Structures are given as C-alpha cells and as structure tokens.
Amino acid sequence: MPEVDFRxxxxxxVEAAAAPVLALTLKLFATPRGTEIQGVALRVxxxxxxxxxxxxxxxxxxxxxxxxxxxxxxxxxxxxxxANVHLNVPGFTDQGEIDLMLPCTFDLDVxxxxxxxxxxxxxxxxxxxxxxxxxxxxxxxxxxxxxxAWSKEVTFPLPVATWQSAIEMHYPNRAALEVRRDLFDRxxxxxxxxxxxxxxxALETLLAAEPLPSAKP
Numbered sequence: 001m002p003e004v005d006f007r008x009x010x011x012x013x014v015e016a017a018a019a020p021v022l023a024l025t026l027k028l029f030a031t032p033r034g035t036e037i038q039g040v041a042l043r044v045x046x047x048x049x050x051x052x053x054x055x056x057x058x059x060x061x062x063x064x065x066x067x068x069x070x071x072x073x074x075x076x077x078x079x080x081x082x083a084n085v086h087l088n089v090p091g092f093t094d095q096g097e098i099d100l101m102l103p104c105t106f107d108l109d110v111x112x113x114x115x116x117x118x119x120x121x122x123x124x125x126x127x128x129x130x131x132x133x134x135x136x137x138x139x140x141x142x143x144x145x146x147x148x149a150w151s152k153e154v155t156f157p158l159p160v161a162t163w164q165s166a167i168e169m170h171y172p173n174r175a176a177l178e179v180r181r182d183l184f185d186r187x188x189x190x191x192x193x194x195x196x197x198x199x200x201x202a203l204e205t206l207l208a209a210e211p212l213p214s215a216k217p
Contacts, residue, residue: 001146002035002136004028008128008156009097013166020104020166024128024156028089028096035136037096038143040089042132046082046102048115049155052125062118066111079127082112091135100128104166106176116163123157130154 009025030037055063060070067076082102089098108114116124130152138144179187191202 002037002134003031003146004037004040004134004148004152005031006128006130006152006154008100008126008154011102011156011158011162013162013169014101015169020106020170022102022104022158022162022166024100024102026087026098026100028092028098030092030094030096033094036091036093037089037134037136038091039135040087040096040132040148041135042087042089042130042148044085044087044100045129046085047127047129048080048082048112049125049127050077050079050115053119053122055119059119062120063115066114066118080111080115082126104163106167106171107178109178116160119160121160123159124163126156126158128154128156 005028007027007029009027011022011024014021014023028037028040050067055070067073085100085102087098087100089096104116105113106117108117130148131150132148134146134148136144136146187199187202190196190206191199194202194205196202196205
C-alpha cells in the first residue's frame with residue numbers, strides 16, 4: 001500500500017486574490033519509489049503552535065487579551081486553529097507539488113488573527129496535520145484507494161512578515177473594526193454633526209477627548 005509524505009517548501013502572499021491569502025508550496029513524496037499516484041483528496045488542518053516561540057514584552061502586552069497575563073501562560077498558552085483546508089491533488093509519480101491556499105483575516109475576533117496581529121517579528125511555528133484518501137493503481141491496474149495515516153504532519157516556521165505583507169496588500173495602512181449597528185449609527189451622527197471628513201478624523205477626535213491613561217513603568 002503506497003504512502004505519501006509531505007513538506008512545506010515556502011510561503012508567499014498571493015497578489016492576485018480577492019482577499020488576503022497565503023500560498024504554502026506543498027511537496028508530496030510517494031513511497032515506495034516509482035509509485036504512480038492518480039490523485040489525492042487531501043484535508044489539511046493548519047495550527048499555530050504558540051508554545052514553540054519566545055515573546056518580548058511588547059508582544060506579551062499585545063497578546064494579553066488572548067492568553068492573559070504572562071504569569072499565567074504556563075496554563076493558557078496553547079496551540080490555535082488557523083484553518084481547515086481541502087485540496088484535490090493531481091496525479092504524480094514519486095513527487096508532486098501543489099499550493100495550499102491559506103486564508104488570512106484581519107478580524108480580531110478570530111483567535112488566529114489576534115495572535116498573528118500580536119506578534120511583530122520573527123516566525124510563527126505552524127503544524128500541518130494531514131488526512132484524506134490516496135487514489136492509485138493496484139497490481140492488476142484497477143483503481144484502489146488508501147487512507148493517509150493520521151500520523152502524517154509537518155512543521156513550518158512562517159515568517160511574520162509574510163502574513164503582514166498579505167494583509168498590507170489588501171488593507172494598506174488600514175484596519176477593519178466591527179461594531180454593533182447602534183454604535184455605528186452614533187459614530188456616524190457624531191461625524192456628520194462635527195463636519196468630520198473621515199472615520200479616522202472621527203476616532204482621532206474622540207480619542208483626543210478621552211486620553212488614554214499613562215502606561216505603567
């Protein structure tokens with residue numbers, strides 16, 4: 001029964017996309033050598049393994065909403081689900097390659113997005129967990145199917161800058177903020193009544209009226 005192993009070669013932001021997305025170049029290796037794979041119905045779970053990197057003081061503050069105070073991180077710091085992706089891999093012999101399209105969002109109500117926004121530099125440790133079905137020819141040439149072992153997984157150090165570039169392509173120096181409709185209506189009236197020309201101006205005026213408390217030393 002043939003097996004397929006995996007490796008992530010690289011990651012890059014996709015320019016020609018309707019929404020922010022990363023392309024992970026995924027290599028597939030069939031064993032034994034010479035095995036002809038007719039196709040793979042592949043499921044990939046992508047997880048952020050937050051415990052496998054260090055954080056500076058600024059990142060600890062930015063991740064407070066997600067994991068709490070750093071003193072609690074021994075219990076609260078854990079892996080986060082980024083996405084579940086389904087792929088139909090074309091046939092290949094020995095080695096194949098396909099781009100895994102990993103969606104990105106700037107919605108900070110999503111834990112993975114809040115984490116990626118919170119880290120500012122270095123890499124994000126990813127683990128990709130594989131499952132699915134391998135289609136191949138049997139000894140008599142008849143089509144056969146084999147499951148991908150649940151133990152199949154790979155790690156990949158995703159540069160934080162790669163995620164940032166995907167977001168920046170679609171939201172250059174911008175951020176999305178989702179609020180209740182009644183709050184939006186109040187902010188809209190506030191902007192109109194004061195003759196403010198942009199949402200930036202409305203928020204800057206509000207923040208200037210309510211200065212933030214001084215940061216603790």
